[in-house]
Structures are given as C-alpha cells and as structure tokens.
Amino acid sequence: MGWTQKVLRVNLTTGSVATEPLNMDWALKYIGQRGLATKYLFEEIDPKIDALSPANKLIMATGPLTGTMAATGGRYSVITKSPLTGAIACSNSGGFIGNEIKNAGFDMLIFEGKAPKPVYLYLENDKAELLPADHLWGKSVWEADRLLHNDHQDPLLRIACVGRAAEQGCLYAGVVNDLHRAAGRSGVGTVMASKNLKAVAVRGTKGVGNIRDPKQFMLATQTAKKVLAQNPVTGEGLPKMGTQVLMNVINEVGAMPTRNMREVQFEGANRISAEAMHVPRESDGKPNLTTNAACFACTIACGRISTIDPKHYTIVNKPQYMGANGGLEYEAAWALGSDTGVDDLDALTYANFICNEDGYDPISFGSTVAAAMELFEIGALTKEHTGGIEMRFGSAEALTKAAELVAKGEGFGRDLGLGSKRLCEKYGHPDLSMTVKGQEFPAYDPRGIQGMGLTYATSNRGACHLRSYTVSSEILGVPVKTDPLTTDGKPELVKAFQDATAAVDSTGLCVFTTFAWTLEDIAPQIDAACAGDWSPDKMLEAGERIWNLERQFNLKAGLTKADDTLPKRLLKEAAKTGPAKGKVSELHKMLPHYYEIRGWTPDGVPTTDTLHRLAI
Amino acid sequence: MHKALQLEPEKCTGCLQCEMACSYENEAVFNPSKSRIKVFTFHDEGRFAPYTCSQCSEAWCLHACPVEAIVINQLTGAKEVIEEVCVGCKVCTIACPFGTVNYNSDSGKVIKCDLCGGDPACATACPTGAITYVDADHTGLARMKAHASQSLPKA
C-alpha cells in the first residue's frame, strides 16, 4: 500500500538497531515523509530540548510513492529539531538514497541518542549494522563516499553523509547524498554529526511492491507523466535551463536580493544565469554546464552537472574539482552570487562544489557571507576578524576563501558557520541579518513579490521558499496569475500553497512537479498506491494538519508570534529599482488575516476548534 | 525482420525509469536491482549510459548453458532464459562478454533482457527517447552492433 510499514529505530547511545511496525493510524493522517516524521518527532521529543543534545532525534523518512514509477518518486526528507532556528527542521532531498531506503524495506529510519564514537549505519535489506567510522571522521563527503564504496565493493551502495562542516559545528550543515544532492537546510547535518553519525550507507534489493491497485497506479502515473512532459516549465524550461531559468526572470521583476538584500536587482545576473552556463568558455571550449541530470524516477531532470573552467584560479593544481559535479541551481547561484555581488560563474561553481564536498547549505552560507561583507564594509568586521580576508561585496576571492574555511571549520570560517543571525549579533548589528527565525533568506525579495514576505514570516522552518512557493502564481502565473506587488488575496494564496506543499512533501514526490501538477494530478497516484481514499481535498486537509502540527511543535519549542516577522530592512527600506521601486514588504497587511483564515488566535496559536477539526 | 533496442546514452538523464519498468514487468515490483537494463553513471564526466543485452548473434550465453535453459524466441530474436530449466550454475554469467546476464540470488536463477516478448517496457518508460525499440537495420544500431562484435572471436 505504498508504505513498507516498517521503521528502523537506531539507538546510537546503546548501539541497538530494531525494526518496528509503522504506525498506520498516523500514516493515514500524515501520509509519510515530512508529515509522518513530524508526527513521530512531535510525539517522541520535547520540542524545548537543545537541538544538538542526544535528546534530539533525527529521522530519515520516505513517502509512500518513494521508490515507485511515479515521476520524481525518489525523495526523502531529514526531520529533526533545527540547531539553526530552534524550530522544526525538515529538509528534502532527491538523488537515489530515498529509493534505496525503501528498497531495503523501510519507510523511515529513526536515530536516537549519541554514539560514543563515530559510527555509520550500514543497511542492506534486513541487515542493519552500526559500524565504526573513525576512518571516515574528518573526511569530506566525497572522500567518505569513496571509502565506503571501496569498503563494501558495491558501486550501487547509496550513501548519505555529513562533511567536515557538520563535524565542526557549522549550524547550516546538511546531509549530502549521492555526492551532490542534499537535505540542505536548517542544519540537519549538524544534528547528524552531533550524534557522531557520519553516514548512512544503504543497499536495498527487496523491491517496492505493495501497491494497492497496480493497474490503476500505472495508468495514473503514466497520465501524470504526460502532463509533466507537455508543460512548458517541467517539459522544457527545467530540463534545459534548470532552476537557473529564474535568474534573469526574477532579476527583471526586481525581486533579486542583492548585496545582503540592500538592492533588488543584480547587474551581474546575466553572467551567472542559466544562459551563461550554456556559453562555451575560451579555455577548453566547453560550457559550464555538462548535462542535465535526473534524480531517481524523475522525468523532469532539472539537475545541473557542471565543470569549472580548468584555467580558473580556484582549481589550479586541485584535480578533485576538475571533474563534473553538481552545478549551480538558482538558489545557490543567487546566494553565492547576487547576494555577495560576485558575478564570476566559475567562482560560484567552485564554492558550490565545496558546499557539496563538505556538506553545507549554499543559501545560508552565501547569505552569511553577504552579511559579513556588509559588516566589513561598515567597519564592524575587520581583517583581524577575518584572518586577512578583504570581505568586500563583489570579491570572488573572499567568497571562495570563505567557502574553504567553512568547509573545514577553520579561522573565520567558524564565525561564518554560525549563520547570519549569530554572526551579526556577535558583531553588534543584528538588524543586518537577513533571516527569519534564524534561517537565511532564499532568492526572492519580498518587496518585489509580496506573497513571499508572508511565506517567509510564517514558514515553520524559518525563511524558506519551499514552504509556499507563491512565486509560481505571482510571477509565473501557475496555477493562476496574481499581482506580485499587491497583498490582496495573498494570505489565502500562502495558506493554500503551504497546505498543498506540506502534502506533496509527504508523498515522496518532488515539489517541482507542481509547476505542472495540482493535487488533482497527484491524488490519483497516491490513491492508487495507498489505502485511505485519497482525494485532492483529503490531501489538502492532510497538508493543513501537517502545517498545524509543525506550528504546534514550534510553539512548544518556545517560538511565538514575534518570530513571524521579517528583518527591518525589508519592512522599512524601499526597493530602489525595478518594478517594485518604492515598495517595502507589507507583511502587517497580511499576517492578521492569515492567522484568521488559519483558524489561529491573533497571537498565532491554533485554536482548540482548529486542532479538533484537523484531529491533531 | 527483428526489432532491437536502440540505446542512445547522450539522451539519458539517469532517472532509472527504465530499471523500474523492467523490474515491474519481470518481477511485479519496482526494484532496480532486479532490472535487466542498467544505467551506468559516469560521475566525473556527467554522463549516463543505459545498457542491456544486444541479443548478439553469437549468443554466448545460450551456447554456454549446459541445460538448454536459454533459447531463442523466433518472434523477437531475443535470447530468453527459461527459468524453470535454469539450474543457476552461472556459467552464462561469465560467458557473456558484455556482462548482461546476471545471477539473481533471490531466485537462484539468472536473468537477462528478453525484450519483454516484443514490447520492451524500458523503451515505453524512457522519458527522453534514450531507449527506443526500432527496426534492426536502423542506422543507429550500427554503432551498437559494431561494438558488440568488436574483435570478439567467433567461437
């Protein structure tokens, strides 16, 4: 029925590994992955605990469609309490390990406690072992991946791993799988490393069966694949240009956060855009982009595989960066580029490779570097603090050096590893941190796209575009076009996107499908695979339930309405150029109504009626 | 005239829909590890290569089989494993110089591509046209055939 109905529980403190049945009552209410793992976490930990203490748990969860032929059905998420935000963290990743976990026979892996010494989990179908990882500790993701493949002599072993950044306590370290896919945000990798868990290496050969109505499922997935293929975004734009297709679009609408969000348009955007990645370079005649690549089961294939100009200063005598690797997605290109004012495509690609190699979030990193650059330019940071780096906007050298330092947790890299909020607090200018709940902004300026202001402020994991991507409606007109510069109807839009996305994130599917799919396309696939009579409405309700449960987690963790806000800059400093010139984010016009339609009190607390209605 | 699977690595994105379709067709579960077609990833080069049995005319596997468990389907030209006859001795797995006959330790038998009896599920599932089922004299096949017979001695 989509689910394998098995959970692997790993107690790192005692070293015990046990299989238990999946709680099917919860599965029927929370679907899987994001929703279901949140339910487990909510029930099993006190949200007030220190995220980096052994009391925190870390869950790797698949959805019921993970490992099936449903297009993009290969996702998994890492759910835990975030050390960056103190809120719930749920980071979603593609690649191939989600399918492998499912093929090994598990819906989710729950990690508890803390291992006395570094370990990794080796999971081969029913065989789960915690093995010593002393030889892997202190190694990058790439190196650890190679060593594990060699140890097990299995090219098809799928590995999720933390890098040195996580080991060194970088608060936005992710869990990297398949070398360059990542559960990247909110420091889920930092939690994993805090448990002395270096890697999870999985080989599953059991197969994913247990489909409720196989014939209907094949029909539903085939129909839905056609929708993706025929849609201009998922059928053409994303495969050819990747998410980077947005670089020039967002810049033109004046919503491209630039130089720590001081500006909303970046003059160098066209030099770091998707189009730029296609232009052959002088040195070797090859473009930055080698190919597009798919995650497991994905018929879109938006992934970028790139190389760095062999003559570029960053990789002289460094053969490990000369091959192809995960290239720039829009978020990385923006954070590493526009937000730092750097327009050197190869420097950005190099920094991105380092993020892959040592496992940390390029969005949070780029934003933090941007904040450091602003601190440096106003004199709050000096070369003494930075170890001699001229942290100036536009400096590719500063960016790439910073990347190297954060990767290894060395020197000024330790400060940068704290994230923008703590960095700005440390150096006396908390207002310069472009964060919500301590998490750095993604690549859409809420002054130019008003719905995104509400999205960021209310996102359960801090600033994030993937909790309700209203850009889709406000800029791309999917499913309906709304005006990005007005707040009218945005609370309703944000709520609808939040609920639908929470549902999609719980299925095993990729949220990028929603450029083409609505729940009308998704529900039949879930329903054919799973028990539970899944209609679009029922999915939306499950999404709302998940959203409210995440909210409950955060409230219990001590967050309040006061955390549902944006940095002063976005509320007070008007956009200087572009279509949004003169605009600030009008969050105050949206937030009260949002609480109201959510069925929350004016203080942003779900009412008893709401919790009852959603059966939470 | 027989048709053949034409594999065009330059179109492959590595999504493994073919592997799932294959395993679903043959094993009734989604299980890439049991797929008869495999996509190989060249990570450092950013390339992907789907690969399976080319139904070569030499039929090394068939001739090496000690119990006549591999036979030619006259309709499709595919060399098919008759599972009930296969004893699992694995001689064909070392005899096939292309590495496309594999031992399935769960069943104790070998598995290989049988062209799904003439309607290969992998070709249907491939979203990019990297796998197509075409007339055997199609020009694109020349390359595959060329490598298939490359300097391998006729027994």
Add this chain to the structure above:
Amino acid sequence: MNHVIIGAGPAGVVAAETLRKLQPAASITLVGDEPEPPYSRMALPYFLINHIKEEGTHLRKQADHFAKQKIKVVHDRVLGLDRAAKLGLLASGSSIHYDKLLIATGSTPMAPPIPGIDLPGIFNCWTLADARNIATRAKPGAKVLLMGAGFIGCIILEALAQSGADLTVVEMADRMVPRMMNDIAGHLIKDWCEKEGVKVHTSTRVTAIRKGTPHAFAVDLSTGETVDADLIVSATGVRSNIKFLEGIGLETDQGILVNRHMQTNDPDIFAAGDVAQGRDFSTGEYSVQAIQPTATEHGQLAARNMAGLLGAVHRGSVNMNVLDTLGLISSSFGLWMGKAGGTSAELLNRERFKYMNLQFDGDILVGATSLGLTQHVGVLRGLIQTKTRLGKWKDKLLEDPTQIMEAYLASTQAVGFNAALMK
C-alpha cells in the same frame, strides 16, 4: 559425408548440431557410452539436492531432439580406432565408419593412490549414476568426507552441505580451489565454508581409508587425525580419456594435441572439450581446460573445420570459472595469477568476503578474480578477450576495480553528452 562423434557431452552435442546446420545432408552419428540421453555434468549438483529432476540435467530437453536433427545417437563404447580403415571399434563388437571423426570423450576422475580407495562406498561425483548413489547416502546428519576442494569438489560441496550432511573437506593444497583462486581468495572461501559449518582441512592428505564402525569408514589424515565417515566422495582431479587411443599414432600429451583447427595429426580426426589440449587464449599455449564454455567453443570450431570451413581458426579459449560455495560466489578469468611485468589492482574486505583482483598487461586486462560479485561479471571475460585498451580507465580501475562495467562501456562505446540539452 559421414561424421562420427565420440562422446555425448557438451562438446560432442554442440559439434553434432553445428555440423547439421552446416551440412543438412551429411550423416552424423553421436556415440556415447552412458545409458542416459546426453546430459550435463554441470547440472549434477543441482540434481543431487533435488532442485531438478534427472531430465533437468539433459543437454537437450526435447526427447526427439536428436531424431529431429537427424543425428543418430548410439549408446556404445569406442574401444579403439582403425585409422587406416577409418573405423571406430565398438564394445558391442561392431564397428563404425567415419569420413571425419571428432573425439570428444571428455575426462574421468582420477583415483588417488591411497590404501583403501577402492573400498565400496567411495564415490566420484562424475556421472548420473554417481549422483544417484550419493543422493541416496548423503542424508541429513550423515558424516560425509569430501576428498579434494578443486572446482568439481567445490560444486559437490555445495550440494552435499545443502543436503544437511555433516561435511568434512580434505584438500592437499594450502587453500581451496587452488587452480582457480589465488591465495587470498582461496583462503577466504575456506573461511566462509568453515563459517557455514563445514570442516575444512587444507594442506592435508588422506593417507589411508579403513573400514570403521559404527561409521563405515575411518579416514587417516596426514595431520595424524582420524576422521569418521559414512560416505566418501572423491574429487581429486580428472584426466582426459585418451587411453583408448594408445598405440595408433595420434599425438597426445595431457590430452589430444590439436592445431588451431581442432585437428589432430590425422587430418580426418578432430578433438574437442576436456579430451583436447586446445589453445589457451591468454597464454597461447595448448592445455586441457576442462570447462563448459571451452567445450562448446571447441565443439563449434571442430564442427566447422570438419565441414571444410578451414577458415575457422581457434584463437584460444579464455580459461574461466564461476563457483558458488554455500552462497559465496567466486569467479576467475584468464591470467588471474598475473603476468610477469604486469600490474594489478586489488580490493579486499575480509569481514564481508568481498574481493576483487584485476591483472593487467600494460593497459589491457588479462586476468581477474572476484568474490561476491554477481552483476556484470561476464564483462571481465569481454575485456580480456577483446584485449580492450583501457587507457585512462586502467588508472581508475587501479583505484576502484569495481568500475569494470563503466570501464568497458567507456572504452568501447560512445557515451555521449546530453544532446537534447545542448541543442
């Protein structure tokens, strides 16, 4: 044209069928000395553990297969040849005339010179009759002693262990499968078997077999130990069946000497399979390989030459084996022991019984050994036999020998970029 083939194993049967394809009108006679229809020794272990019925061992499954192909199958034994008269002299007293003769008489087990080796209750596992005898005696709990842990011994070992017998293996060499596995792999296989509950004595000889009680045998070992046994299976090696050719001027050594057309020093007599000392692909020398794929290659080549297609030249067979010892799958190819002046790549995980060893001559793969590898293993043969220049992929294989399939694809196929993307 009148073709006679002596021996109804894989080489003989494949030769007969190939001849029929090439010469629809020729007379083809297949003479075999066992009572059953042509069957495969490779399948005997599976018959032993009841995975297949006796029919499952038959080389050809349709009862009228040979009749349909107009291949005359004669159950008789050839005692000798009259080369001048082109006659095969049969045990039944008659003789059979040939224009072209193929000798594919295979090999037989050697009995080691040990006191007591001819006691009743000691079996080879070579014929269907042997297998039937063993199957009735190797009951769960029965004490079984297996002499010899070579390839054949190990195939039977699997079957004996699965039958639930209490199994002891005695091997003269210092490791298991010494002629197919190197030191590391041979020892790992021993460790694995012991882990699976089989007692393995290496570097040990059986010095004497005595009658015992309550067990049928008491077996003295060179270590000074004595082991009880209810059943003894001897698999200490095989020898080509060439004795019946003595004194008629056919050149023999370990087996029958043949040229690259599988032809003996008598231009009308050919040899194939275990009885032929054919060309080894890797060494270029002539040796008895005694493996199934080589037998069928020989059979095909001999048939083509018998049919007058003298362009069919044997380039040599790659020596290779695959073995399943109680679930641990091993294989070896070509010059697995390496070539002087060559380089090698090795990857070992002793705890998990995973092992790969590749042997190169320059950037060409010439030999390989693997433990625990079941996927794409044949490509090792392909790389060896095509002498593919691996170029930079050799360096990658030195670092990670598991990338054999990638190395093969990259070296032989155009693995292109995503053209759809780049247009």
